Amino acid sequence: MPPRLSPDIYIQGIRQGDRIILSRAITLIESSLPKDQALASEVIQGILPYIGNSLRIGITGVPGVGKSTFIEAFGNHITSLGKKLAVLTIDPSSQRSYGSILGDKTRMETLVNQPLAYVRPSPSGSSLGGVARSTRQSILLCEAAGYEVIFIETVGVGQSETTVHGMVDFFLLLMLAGAGDELQGIKRGIMEMADAIAITKADGSNIMAARQARASYQNALHLMPPTESGWIPPVHTCSALTGDGIKELWQMLEEYVNLSNQNRFLHKKRQDQNLNWLHETIRQELETAFYQNPSTKQQIPHIEQSISSGEITALSGAQKLLQTYFTHYSTSHRSSDGDS
Amino acid sequence: MPPRLSPDIYIQGIRQGDRIILSRAITLIESSLPKDQALASEVIQGILPYIGNSLRIGITGVPGVGKSTFIEAFGNHITSLGKKLAVLTIDPSSQRSYGSILGDKTRMETLVNQPLAYVRPSPSGSSLGGVARSTRQSILLCEAAGYEVIFIETVGVGQSETTVHGMVDFFLLLMLAGAGDELQGIKRGIMEMADAIAITKADGSNIMAARQARASYQNALHLMPPTESGWIPPVHTCSALTGDGIKELWQMLEEYVNLSNQNRFLHKKRQDQNLNWLHETIRQELETAFYQNPSTKQQIPHIEQSISSGEITALSGAQKLLQTYFTHYSTSHRSSDGDS
Numbered sequence: 001m002p003p004r005l006s007p008d009i010y011i012q013g014i015r016q017g018d019r020i021i022l023s024r025a026i027t028l029i030e031s032s033l034p035k036d037q038a039l040a041s042e043v044i045q046g047i048l049p050y051i052g053n054s055l056r057i058g059i060t061g062v063p064g065v066g067k068s069t070f071i072e073a074f075g076n077h078i079t080s081l082g083k084k085l086a087v088l089t090i091d092p093s094s095q096r097s098y099g100s101i102l103g104d105k106t107r108m109e110t111l112v113n114q115p116l117a118y119v120r121p122s123p124s125g126s127s128l129g130g131v132a133r134s135t136r137q138s139i140l141l142c143e144a145a146g147y148e149v150i151f152i153e154t155v156g157v158g159q160s161e162t163t164v165h166g167m168v169d170f171f172l173l174l175m176l177a178g179a180g181d182e183l184q185g186i187k188r189g190i191m192e193m194a195d196a197i198a199i200t201k202a203d204g205s206n207i208m209a210a211r212q213a214r215a216s217y218q219n220a221l222h223l224m225p226p227t228e229s230g231w232i233p234p235v236h237t238c239s240a241l242t243g244d245g246i247k248e249l250w251q252m253l254e255e256y257v258n259l260s261n262q263n264r265f266l267h268k269k270r271q272d273q274n275l276n277w278l279h280e281t282i283r284q285e286l287e288t289a290f291y292q293n294p295s296t297k298q299q300i301p302h303i304e305q306s307i308s309s310g311e312i313t314a315l316s317g318a319q320k321l322l323q324t325y326f327t328h329y330s331t332s333h334r335s336s337d338g339d340s
Numbered sequence: 341m342p343p344r345l346s347p348d349i350y351i352q353g354i355r356q357g358d359r360i361i362l363s364r365a366i367t368l369i370e371s372s373l374p375k376d377q378a379l380a381s382e383v384i385q386g387i388l389p390y391i392g393n394s395l396r397i398g399i400t401g402v403p404g405v406g407k408s409t410f411i412e413a414f415g416n417h418i419t420s421l422g423k424k425l426a427v428l429t430i431d432p433s434s435q436r437s438y439g440s441i442l443g444d445k446t447r448m449e450t451l452v453n454q455p456l457a458y459v460r461p462s463p464s465g466s467s468l469g470g471v472a473r474s475t476r477q478s479i480l481l482c483e484a485a486g487y488e489v490i491f492i493e494t495v496g497v498g499q500s501e502t503t504v505h506g507m508v509d510f511f512l513l514l515m516l517a518g519a520g521d522e523l524q525g526i527k528r529g530i531m532e533m534a535d536a537i538a539i540t541k542a543d544g545s546n547i548m549a550a551r552q553a554r555a556s557y558q559n560a561l562h563l564m565p566p567t568e569s570g571w572i573p574p575v576h577t578c579s580a581l582t583g584d585g586i587k588e589l590w591q592m593l594e595e596y597v598n599l600s601n602q603n604r605f606l607h608k609k610r611q612d613q614n615l616n617w618l619h620e621t622i623r624q625e626l627e628t629a630f631y632q633n634p635s636t637k638q639q640i641p642h643i644e645q646s647i648s649s650g651e652i653t654a655l656s657g658a659q660k661l662l663q664t665y666f667t668h669y670s671t672s673h674r675s676s677d678g679d680s
Contacts, residue, residue: 051650279658313385
């Protein structure tokens with residue numbers, strides 16, 4: 001890891017759009033060392049006046065849906081409009097090696113070479129909570145660096161979609177046309193989180209199937225409860241190969257921004273997301289302190305066993321563990337995150 | 341409140357199917373007094389060998405869908421097959437008066453008068469966490485009393501559906517035929533939790549609309565990801581008035597039980613639900629200790645204000661609160677739930 005800089009150097013570098021400094025600042029906030037976290041807090045505090053001016057877009061879809069090529073095509077369109085774009089990835093399940101981090105970067109070759117685009121691969125091997133924390137802060141750093149559109153890419157198969165949904169303005173679900181098999185990998189509930197669905201690979205012999213899929217999903221979404229914003233999630237088809245439908249997706253996002261600025265929904269959504277972030281962080285830290293406590297940790301397997309075999313209820317198991325925790329608490333709690 | 345009994349009296353009474361004792365035991369587990377909770381733990385521990393032999397069915401739908409009349413019609417069919425049925429209600433939002441508890445009971449007049457049915461209204465004025473805890477334990481008490489089918493009714497507009505979904509074998513969503521307006525009250529995500537949808541009030545001039553709605557929802561569900569159990573959620577129409585479709589719903593439940601016993605899914609689901617209950621209880625108790633802590637409590641409004649106005653990030657706000665909590669912790673933590 002490169003040596004640490006002073007908070008002011010980070011802040012100035014970020015503000016001047018220096019990508020090297022931005023990358024080093026993101027590396028800093030990804031660090032779990034208490035010293036780094038304290039420094040990261042100062043940097044974040046310093047850039048707070050310059051955040052919030054981007055459109056934050058979550059993009060998800062199962063492997064095979066063509067997420068990278070889609071992001072590349074869509075990203076190139078956005079930069080062609082003169083807009084600065086940052087691409088962040090959230091993928092807590094992957095234990096990426098250094099090699100595959102490179103792989104991740106080269107996935108989006110043309111985008112990486114765009115002067116207006118900044119691509120940052122996923123931090124490696126962390127818990128979802130850790131990755132979420134880094135990503136939320138990376139968004140702020142990118143905003144302070146002047147990025148106007150931020151993609152947060154996630155993999156479409158697990159809990160991370162809910163997490164990403166909680167930090168973006170717009171949640172885009174990529175789907176394949178087909179007989180339903182493509183849904184195997186998508187977790188139930190994700191479709192109802194989508195602000196739009198884009199059917200990818202709508203080109204060549206696949207066009208008819210994509211159009212049929214669009215009609216079906218449009219009907220399905222129509223049957224779902226309306227969103228809080230009053231926005232009716234549309235279904236688009238697009239092709240990264242031919243470029244069809246890409247422009248229309250960006251127009252759709254502009255419509256969304258207009259609507260949700262007009263009715264103040266975007267402002268409210270971000271305020272709610274911030275308060276959720278507060279309480280979510282508290283929950284995670286309380287649980288970490290509990291589950292990392294040595295006395296608690298030791299008892300859990302036995303308690304879980306007794307519950308699974310029906311000897312005790314989950315409630316009485318929880319009460320036993322909590323009693324242990326609160327009794328053994330005073331000497332052993334962690335302090336690494338208390339130094340903000 | 342009637343005087344408390346000894347654990348053995350509760351246990352024997354419940355096992356003998358004594359409704360008065362069962363009701364008093366449920367009242368006991370609903371109590372938040374530490375002494376009552378300790379006694380409740382003993383009762384629950386005593387009935388553990390006799391639990392698990394029911395089909396637990398969650399039933400939800402917005403007000404106006406005809407939930408009470410549906411439950412009455414469906415319940416009467418089930419008791420007509422010679423099966424013992426218990427109906428529990430989970431509705432944390434309502435602050436029911438004694439008067440409306442009576443109202444709740446008389447809602448299901450014919451069912452209340454069935455010797456094979458037991459109807460228990462919702463506990464009044466608690467948090468969702470408290471209501472969930474009571475209901476989970478009430479299910480166990482009803483099972484020990486020999487009830488073979490248990491309905492857990494919920495109101496269809498909020499967080500309680502997710503909670504109920506986490507404690508039942510089967511989740512049934514009631515819907516009205518119509519142009520989509522009926523969806524206004526349903527929270528997004530609930531449709532994807534459903535193991536089946538029943539379109540109610542399919543009678544008279546409403547039959548055609550109900551059949552059309554069935555076809556539409558069937559298509560919509562078909563587009564959703566498959567359930568973990570391999571079960572394909574069907575859509576039925578029914579009428580509490582004419583009785584049409586009621587018998588078929590019970591046959592569907594029998595099919596579900598057959599399938600999920602065969603593939604062992606039901607066993608796995610219950611084990612998972614029990615472990616979730618463990619960790620959920622731990623989370624709730626940790627949060628209660630945190631948010632009830634006087635020093636924490638005092639700071640929260642100020643911190644939330646600073647976050648909303650953009651002075652600090654949610655992360656740094658959380659760190660401040662956690663530092664206060666962990667510093668002031670040792671003398672002030674609660675002990676009311678540690679005595680299992």
